[in-house]
Amino acid sequence: MSETPEQAAEALKRGALILLPTETVYGLGADASDPRAVAAIFEAKGRPRFNPLIAHVADAAAAEAVGVFDARARRLADAFWPGPLTLVTPVRDARRVCDLARAGLDSVALRVPGHAKARAVLSAFGGPVVAPSANRSGRPSPTTFQDAVEETGFAAAAAVDGGPCAVGLESTVVSVLDGRVALLRPGAVTRAEVEALAGPLDDSGEGHRSPGRLTLHYAPDAPVRIEVGGARDGEILLGFGPGVGDPRWSLSPTGDLREAAANLFRLLRDADRTRPAGIAVAPIPRDGLGEAINDRLRRAAGHIG
Numbered sequence: 503m504s505e506t507p508e509q510a511a512e513a514l515k516r517g518a519l520i521l522l523p524t525e526t527v528y529g530l531g532a533d534a535s536d537p538r539a540v541a542a543i544f545e546a547k548g549r550p551r552f553n554p555l556i557a558h559v560a561d562a563a564a565a566e567a568v569g570v571f572d573a574r575a576r577r578l579a580d581a582f583w584p585g586p587l588t589l590v591t592p593v594r595d596a597r598r599v600c601d602l603a604r605a606g607l608d609s610v611a612l613r614v615p616g617h618a619k620a621r622a623v624l625s626a627f628g629g630p631v632v633a634p635s636a637n638r639s640g641r642p643s644p645t646t647f648q649d650a651v652e653e654t655g656f657a658a659a660a661a662v663d664g665g666p667c668a669v670g671l672e673s674t675v676v677s678v679l680d681g682r683v684a685l686l687r688p689g690a691v692t693r694a695e696v697e698a699l700a701g702p703l704d705d706s707g708e709g710h711r712s713p714g715r716l717t718l719h720y721a722p723d724a725p726v727r728i729e730v731g732g733a734r735d736g737e738i739l740l741g742f743g744p745g746v747g748d749p750r751w752s753l754s755p756t757g758d759l760r761e762a763a764a765n766l767f768r769l770l771r772d773a774d775r776t777r778p779a780g781i782a783v784a785p786i787p788r789d790g791l792g793e794a795i796n797d798r799l800r801r802a803a804g805h806i807g
């Protein structure tokens with residue numbers, strides 16, 4: 503069973519939660535201006551309340567009604583929206599994205615998703631929709647409709663089936679605050695792509711860290727070992743590139759980073775369902791999209807930060 507984008511928009515207007523497909527991962531969505539609906543998201547996910555949510559809007563004009571964009575934020579929005587980039591800017595209109603959704607911060611995270619059904623929900627609803635990844639807190643983000651339903655479908659009044667997520671990793675989060683541009687979470691839009699438009703990034707880590715990056719994340723139940731040459735007894739090996747492990751469990755048999763990103767969370771979940779002694783993952787190159795893949799893997803393995 504799944505609902506149409508219009509039915510999902512109606513559910514949002516009633517203050518209910520929805521499962522929202524995006525090109526990155528599935529989200530659990532609510533009306534960003536409604537503190538009761540937003541509270542229901544934190545409850546369903548078991549998410550700590552100090553961790554703010556991303557507000558999804560239909561276009562850049564709607565984003566600029568909520569946040570304050572300087573020239574560099576606007577350049578990034580022009581280049582990558584709609585798409586897998588989230589911009590953290592000073593908040594302009596705090597009512598549209600309530601305090602609870604922003605975890606009380608005076609900044610706001612904004613994204614214009616590229617998925618056609620997400621955009622249909624947003625235009626039918628007509629306001630910002632906060633949507634964290636639809637996993638229960640600490641678990642891998644769902645990248646298929648079935649996985650999203652299994653994680654938090656119990657809390658959603660409407661669930662929109664958008665098929666498998668093309669990107670498979672959460673959006674790149676970039677803050678543009680006080681004239682400084684910082685990469686808070688690597689994703690499909692790479693560090694090099696952001697720097698090409700916004701100049702060198704501020705890597706001091708001071709000022710604006712992403713609160714959600716401090717906790718254990720993306721972890722399946724089985725222990726995860728990364729950058730390994732082979733599996734131990736009872737482990738499943740997630741390979742990368744030709745001839746590494748069983749092709750059925752390969753992130754990308756040809757060694758393609760986009761394919762590996764799209765497969766990562768689904769394969770972690772599928773491997774976990776077989777209740778292995780552990781999940782071993784072959785080395786993944788660190789350049790480009792590899793930064794985001796290695797970031798998620800380090801966190802899944804419990805190497806935080």
Ligand code: TXA
Nearest residue numbers: 526528529554555609610611634635672673712713714
């Ligand atoms: O791809 C995505 O971004 C997905 C889809 C559904 O859009 N959403 C997602 O949301 O990954 P979530 O809540 O799982 O991750 C949001 C991240 C967290 O790391 C949070 O701490 C950070 O964005 N964030 C949100 N507001 C922020 C703010 N004002 N300052 C710094 N970080 C913020």
Ligand code: MG
Nearest residue numbers: 634635643672
């Ligand atoms: Mg998440």
